[in-house]
Amino acid sequence: MQALRALLAQLLGLAVALSLSRMVPPMANGASWVVIAALGAALFSRWPLRQPRWWVPIHLAFLPGLLLVSRLEVGAGVWLGGFVALALVFWGTFKGDVPLFLSSDAVTEAVLELVAARAPGRIAELGAGVGTVAVPLARRFPERSIDAWERAPGPFLTCWLRARGRANLRVLRRDFWAVDLGEYDVVFAFLSPAVMARLATKVRAEMRPGTLFVSAAFECPGWAADEAHVLDDRRGTHLYVHRIGAEDRLDP
Numbered sequence: 001m002q003a004l005r006a007l008l009a010q011l012l013g014l015a016v017a018l019s020l021s022r023m024v025p026p027m028a029n030g031a032s033w034v035v036i037a038a039l040g041a042a043l044f045s046r047w048p049l050r051q052p053r054w055w056v057p058i059h060l061a062f063l064p065g066l067l068l069v070s071r072l073e074v075g076a077g078v079w080l081g082g083f084v085a086l087a088l089v090f091w092g093t094f095k096g097d098v099p100l101f102l103s104s105d106a107v108t109e110a111v112l113e114l115v116a117a118r119a120p121g122r123i124a125e126l127g128a129g130v131g132t133v134a135v136p137l138a139r140r141f142p143e144r145s146i147d148a149w150e151r152a153p154g155p156f157l158t159c160w161l162r163a164r165g166r167a168n169l170r171v172l173r174r175d176f177w178a179v180d181l182g183e184y185d186v187v188f189a190f191l192s193p194a195v196m197a198r199l200a201t202k203v204r205a206e207m208r209p210g211t212l213f214v215s216a217a218f219e220c221p222g223w224a225a226d227e228a229h230v231l232d233d234r235r236g237t238h239l240y241v242h243r244i245g246a247e248d249r250l251d252p
C-alpha cells in the first residue's frame with residue numbers, strides 16, 4: 001500500500017538525517033537535518049520502495065511543510081477539523097489508488113453526446129465524485145436511469161444533495177468493485193492509472209456485447225479503445241471509448 005511505503009520512506013529519511021546530524025554543519029536555523037531527511041525520503045521512495053515519481057515532490061515538501069505549519073499559532077481543533085474534512089473528501093485514497101478530481105465541462109459534454117447517440121438504457125458512473133457528470137446526465141436524459149457510485153462521504157453527500165428531486169438518478173455510497181456492470185448499457189469512469197488494469201478485466205468480464213465503456217484520461221492497459229477523442233479542455237483530456245463486442249469479452 002502506497003501510504004505505508006510513504007511512511008517508511010519518511011522514517012528512513014529521518015533515520016539517515018539523525019545518523020548524519022553530528023557530521024553535517026547546521027544551516028540557517030539548524031535546518032540541515034530537515035533537508036537531509038526530506039532528500040532521503042524522496043530517494044528512498046523511488047528506491048527501494050518504488051513509489052511513482054509524483055511522490056517525490058510530496059516527500060520533499062512534507063517535513064519542511066510540517067515544521068512550518070507547526071509554528072503557526074492555531075488551536076488543535078483547527079488541525080482536527082482539517083484532518084476530518086480531508087478524510088471525508090479523500091476517503092480511501094490512503095490506499096494510493098483514486099483521489100478526487102473533477103471532470104471538465106468538455107468531458108461532461110462528450111459523455112452526454114455519446115449517450116444521446118444511443119437507445120435508452122441504464123447508465124453507471126464509477127466514482128461519481130460530486131456528480132459532475134452524473135447530474136447533467138440525469139438532467140439531460142430524464143427517461144434514462146443513472147446510478148452514481150461513490151465511496152467518499154463528502155463527495156457522496158454533495159452528489160446526493162444535487163440529485164434530490166431527480167427520480168432517475170440514484171447516488172449510492174458503495175465500493176464500485178462490488179457492482180455488477182452487466183446491468184448497464186453505458187459505464188463511465190474517470191479514475192486513475194492505478195486501477196485501470198483491474199477495471200478493464202472487470203468490464204470485459206461483466207459488460208454485455210453492444211454496451212459502451214468510456215474512460216476519461218486513463219487508458220486500459222493492453223486493451224485498445226475503439227475510439228480516442230482528444231477534448232478541448234485545459235488538460236487536453238483523452239476520452240477512450242470501448243464499444244464492447246463479443247471478441248472483447250473475458251471469462252468471468
Ligand SMILES: C[S@@+](CC[C@H](N)C(=O)[O-])C[C@H]1O[C@@H](n2cnc3c(N)ncnc32)[C@H](O)[C@@H]1O
Binds near residue numbers: 126128129133152174
Ligand atoms: C477522479 S474522481 C472523478 C469524479 C467524477 N467522476 C468526475 O468525473 O468528476 C474519482 C472518484 O472516484 C471515487 N472512488 C475511487 N475508488 C472508488 C471505489 N472503489 N468505489 C467508489 N468510489 C470510488 C473517489 O472517491 C473519487 O471521488
